[in-house]
Amino acid sequence: MTDRLATLRHVTYAYPGADGPAIVDVDLDVRPGLTLVAGDSGSGKSTLLRLFNGLVPQFHGGRIAGSAEVLGLDPMRVPIPRLAVGAGLVFQDVETQSVYGTVEREVAFGLENLGRPRAEMHDRVDEALAELGIESLRRRRLATLSGGERQKVQLAAVLALRPRLVALDEPTSQLDPAGAAAVLESCLRATGAGRAVVLAEHRLEAVAPVADRLLQLDDGRVREADPGRLASLRGGAGPKQRRVPSRSVLGPGPDPSWELNDVDAGFGRRPVLEAITLAGRRGEVVALTGPNGSGKTTLLRTLAGLLAPMAGSIRRPDGRTAYLPQDPGALLHLPTVRAEVSLTIARSGGNEPPDAMLAAFGLLGLADRYPRDLSSGERQRAALAATLAGSPQLVLLDEPTRGMDGAARAALVGAVRELTGRGAAAVVATHDEGLVAAVADRVVRIEGGRVVEMVAEVGRRPDEGATGQDFTGEGITAADVAAGSTA
């Protein structure tokens, strides 16, 4: 067909030194519109996207078989810079793909590399910024932008090359809902201009409503997903709805396990959190929500004892406090996954075998592997197992589902329930409404360093009633909180 922009035929590829291929016998045609690529971590999504602009195999090396054509060029042989003109790629991490410090120059970087005349560069930068509606950011420093804005800048930097095919590798995984929506809106604008957008994502519900097509990758094999699945994702059909109460104060009951009393916290002399009063009980999961930069991480670090409060007091339960930072895979350094889990158990003074925790996260088969050789999802599970081992009494999780596939999310939910079932208290900072619905007993919204919103939220819970609690969903107002009443 004339509108076919890319064609892959029987493509099989293995990274250098890999035991097996990352993608297997892929047959695929890409046409204008938004193609959503689904699949677990390690299923080959990133590899597939890198095929379109030649990064696989040319940048990474390895072995490849089959044939491919992208906009009339062979991505296995044509130099990557030449392919970049027609096929762009936006990566997951907004931090590690920036070259310059300012928006305008970042967008122009690819055009400079191609040696375009200055006047043409200015026109194209104008065009790309306008296409994404970010002209007002032109002179801003990247460091001052939100995650969503930065990801839009990266998309503009690719669109400035006027590619007809744009691949995006989990572009919303690190963004709050507003940032993710902004990026998806940009994708729609790109497809509206007749481009093909191929987008790999875990959060299918967010993207499905705007997708024209859904591909499923399993163990490197790609197939067209059942049309009914895309329709059901678009329709939002899912688990039963559950209402999670949103309030910052505890209701009547036993003494709290942890408390923040009128706490100010921050860096230098600048408080990020102001006058925070919160508490939680044994067995309770409190979810912290709010936009990027609102102070959720600061609150967790303060509660963990990693950041001294400027004012106020903090109480934690006796016993170990587990803290999972953002990008937990960064902490892994031992030769095996089992050694990572064993280290935490030994340090906490426990003597339970590590296999229980490894099994909880589906890692028994990977227990003797080097953690950094694992796929990103597997690595994240390994970090979770290493963090949550040792029977903690307080569990603090910072964006734990970032970039996580369904299996890892399910394992996380199970582990949190297991720990809280044994009496631990948990605090989870997250943008993931699905996770909130799955594990939270109470939601606290943080914005601008304060608890700002006291209305009930609605979420879904795959396993309704697993905690044995029944919430009325009745919210309380800020005035109620100020008055010390509860819902």
Added chain:
Amino acid sequence: MTSTVAVDGSVRPGGALAARAWLTWSLAAVAIALAGTNPIYRGIVALAALNVLAAWLPRGRSLRPLAWALAFAAGFAIAINLLASHTGEHVLVRFPDGLPLVGGPITVESLAYGATLGLGLVAAVLAVAPLSMVLESHDIVDALPGALERTGIAVAASMNLVSGFGRTFSAVRDAQRMRGWRPGGIRSWNEVLVPVALTAIEDSVLLAEAMEARAFGAGRRSSFASGSLGRRDWLVAGSALLAVGVFVGGRFLGLGADWYPYPSLVMPAVDLPLVAGCLLLALPAFMHRPEPAG
């Protein structure tokens, strides 16, 4: 046209000076600061550079870390000279001769010479500070000759990873601490430094991949910014070159002799033509022209 970051993080091309003008000014200021040991000229260069930096410093950036670093460096230079020189007629205190390095007389002269060494260090650092605190990395890349441009881009891009490196270090240290790690001997830091180093390597590979995906290394590059200098750029560069000319010419004519406080403390000589030359370096401080963002 070059770009300089303004108050709210926006870039202000119209009011900024070209990177080549800044480079010329910095080289001139460093040359004068290090060309002699006279503390009067060094002091004037330091004050001029400080004023220029204060005028052009983008809002949101602070001079405080630089001030602390300079105070430490200058203090170190003074202390070393004070304790190790043992030369001069005016003795402040005398340490036992048996003490290694510091044993002997501690003199006013060695304190004064240490201070002029520290002042030279401060002046030189303040002279080059605008290159990192006022200019953006792409401004520097634009100012480099073509042969160095790609190297400059690679350095500029890697500098973007530095902030991420710091964040990774903090995150890993915190996470390991919560797993029971406590800092002890050098080997104990393996638990933090090894994962941080591995993550930095992974990030570098990702950055290289992202750059290649945007055609880095395709061939002859062009530049988004014009390399031409405007009237104000020429004025800054010209005045800086004139300052160097006056200073070097004056030295050839016997003015601005070096100053040594040994064996007995004397006042440094002051030659007005050289003072005027040094003051020319303050010109950029009066050329800052804020423009509205956007």
